[in-house]
Amino acid sequence: MDTEPASSSRSIASRVAGALSACRDAWLHASKLALDVALPTLCVSCREPVEGEGVCAACWAKLSFIEPPYCPRLGIPFVYDPGPDMLSMEAIANPPAYTRARAAVRYDDVARTLVHALKYHDRTDLAPAMGRWMARAGRELLDGADLLIPVPLHWRRAWGRRFNQSGALGRAIERQSGIRLRGDLLQRVRATEQQVGLTRAQRASNVQGAFQLSAEAKSQVQGRRLVLVDDVLTTGATLDACARALLRAKASQVDVLVFARVVDTPR
Ligand SMILES: [Zn+2]
Numbered sequence: 530m531d532t533e534p535a536s537s538s539r540s541i542a543s544r545v546a547g548a549l550s551a552c553r554d555a556w557l558h559a560s561k562l563a564l565d566v567a568l569p570t571l572c573v574s575c576r577e578p579v580e581g582e583g584v585c586a587a588c589w590a591k592l593s594f595i596e597p598p599y600c601p602r603l604g605i606p607f608v609y610d611p612g613p614d615m616l617s618m619e620a621i622a623n624p625p626a627y628t629r630a631r632a633a634v635r636y637d638d639v640a641r642t643l644v645h646a647l648k649y650h651d652r653t654d655l656a657p658a659m660g661r662w663m664a665r666a667g668r669e670l671l672d673g674a675d676l677l678i679p680v681p682l683h684w685r686r687a688w689g690r691r692f693n694q695s696g697a698l699g700r701a702i703e704r705q706s707g708i709r710l711r712g713d714l715l716q717r718v719r720a721t722e723q724q725v726g727l728t729r730a731q732r733a734s735n736v737q738g739a740f741q742l743s744a745e746a747k748s749q750v751q752g753r754r755l756v757l758v759d760d761v762l763t764t765g766a767t768l769d770a771c772a773r774a775l776l777r778a779k780a781s782q783v784d785v786l787v788f789a790r791v792v793d794t795p796r
Contacts, residue, residue: 557595573652574642583655584643593635595666595790603765604631604666608794613700623729625765627757627772627783631670633662633748636761640789644760656694659788660701665788667702667756674784675753677703677710680771681740698757698788708756714746715771724767732766740774747778754782762790 571578572585579585584592598610600617602624607617634640643659646652664671679695696712703710719739724732742750757771762785772783 534590573646573655574639583646583652583658584639584644591639593637593640594662595632595634595792598633602629604629604790606635606794609635620759625769625772626776627765627785629670630762630765630768630785630787630790631667632762632787633659633666636763636789636791644694644789647697647739648760650753651692652691653697656697656701657704660698661705663698663758663786663788664702664705665786670756670784671702671706671708673754674706674708674735674756676750676755677706677708678715678757678760678771678775679710679712680757680767681712681715683717695759698760702786703725710758711749711792713733714742714749715774716741716743716746724763729764729766732764734768736767736770738770740771742774742778750775751779752781755780755784757783757785759785760789761788762787 570580572588573583574588574591575585577585577587595604595606598607599605600607600620601614602616602620605617605619607615623683636644643655647655647659677699679693679699681695682693693712699710699712702708712736717739718741721735721739724735727735755775757768757775759768763786764769768785768787772785777782
């Protein structure tokens, strides 16, 4: 008998909860509308209002997308077309451990702004567009690849920054390509100094032995074709150290796909 009052008080309680929840949803909706009106999306680069994707048309036009002709090995754009299979001087003088590298854009002003917004200002909303451009630039690499591997941060740096920008770009490429992202296989076992301001030789020794795989992770990459994902390629020392660790674990091939790369030759 005493179940009835209990169940009716429950039903009153649940009706009150439902009404409160409806109020809250309406309020959230209204405040979101108010925010949409008050805060139009601004271009990440020039802060002008923009519709959609984070970069206005003028800044988009200033992004320097890397198109052929470029070095088939390193993806460095050529000033003129030297014919098929001609390598860049860089690829001949300093051949990296990875097989091929591709980048969506040159690392210039607008590209730097995008990378910094993603990396230091939590603009994860930029990752889908950046990942789309990367998937387009790296389609040869992604064709037949088994796994995407983001360049890992050391846990101490990951804490400070809250998320790994390479992982965010990797997830966007995963959605584009259907190739699985595995951020758990390659580990940064040693915190390294920032590479900024170091010479090529210093950069290489700074990251030597910084990356490792567990025995379980090694079994996951053995015989697999991998694509390493990062935001920027400068000298390639970090990516080279990652590729070496993956090749030691018997990956069949390692390619590199970045958002932007430093290019010395004029646009
Ligand atoms: Zn702009």
